[in-house]
Amino acid sequence: MALKSSGCASCQIGPSILNSDLSCLAQECEKLVAAGADYLHLDVMDGHFVPNLTFGAPVVKCLRSRLPNVYFDMHMMVSEPEKWVDDMCDAGANSYVFHIEAAKNPVELIKLIRAKGMEVGIGVSPDTPIDKVLPFLEQVDLILIMTVYPGFGGQSFIHKMMPKIEQLRKSNKALNIEVDGGINKDTIEIAAASGANLIVAGTAVVKADDPKVVIELLRSCVNKFVVKS
Numbered sequence: 001m002a003l004k005s006s007g008c009a010s011c012q013i014g015p016s017i018l019n020s021d022l023s024c025l026a027q028e029c030e031k032l033v034a035a036g037a038d039y040l041h042l043d044v045m046d047g048h049f050v051p052n053l054t055f056g057a058p059v060v061k062c063l064r065s066r067l068p069n070v071y072f073d074m075h076m077m078v079s080e081p082e083k084w085v086d087d088m089c090d091a092g093a094n095s096y097v098f099h100i101e102a103a104k105n106p107v108e109l110i111k112l113i114r115a116k117g118m119e120v121g122i123g124v125s126p127d128t129p130i131d132k133v134l135p136f137l138e139q140v141d142l143i144l145i146m147t148v149y150p151g152f153g154g155q156s157f158i159h160k161m162m163p164k165i166e167q168l169r170k171s172n173k174a175l176n177i178e179v180d181g182g183i184n185k186d187t188i189e190i191a192a193a194s195g196a197n198l199i200v201a202g203t204a205v206v207k208a209d210d211p212k213v214v215i216e217l218l219r220s221c222v223n224k225f226v227v228k229s
């Protein structure tokens with residue numbers, strides 16, 4: 001599987017496992033895939049770029065051995081994104097999403113990630129203007145718009161991020177625009193209407209009685225808006 005779109009930005013749902021039961025992470029991931037997840041969004045935090053710690057390549061490697069065919073979308077909330085490219089690739093990551101705020105040389109970093117055969121994404125935190133990523137749109141597979149401040153699951157969706165998504169979608173119909181943070185049945189519509197097509201949902205999915213129902217609801221909502229080229 002690849003996130004790269006071929007002329008049209010199709011809807012894919014990628015649950016974030018951050019707020020799942022980490023004591024049995026592999027089973028939680030298997031459950032999400034069985035519930036219809038298109039990919040898994042894995043949040044790596046270094047306690048420096050964000051005020052929280054999660055996990056690194058050794059955990060990703062263990063998950064890869066249990067889930068050989070699932071797409072792992074690595075959201076690297078780290079201060080030195082160039083440092084973990086090799087490890088994440090070797091662990092089985094499919095995409096490597098670094099934050100524009102942390103990248104010293106985005107062009108070189110994009111090249112490094114591509115050379116390892118991973119897809120490339122750039123994350124944008126709420127206080128960062130969208131202009132910062134516009135020069136790189138042609139070089140990446142996705143732009144990740146944060147609709148919460150990175151660091152924790154379960155926060156409230158920041159509506160005023162929608163113009164960023166609208167501007168990106170207006171500039172490129174085929175671009176993969178990933179939205180992350182506070183996505184649930186009440187916020188999916190505005191995110192999809194603004195132009196997001198890759199949907200990261202954590203709490204709403206992993207804490208649901210039936211994750212399949214929530215994934216289907218998110219997907220049907222996005223499919224009403226998904227952009228055709």
Ligand SMILES: O=C(CO)[C@@H](O)[C@H](O)COP(=O)(O)O
Pocket residue numbers: 016018019041043075148149150151152153154155180181182183200201202203204
């Ligand atoms: O990257 C992050 C938080 O930093 C996200 O992936 C959240 O983990 C999504 O969780 P919810 O906001 O959907 O609970």
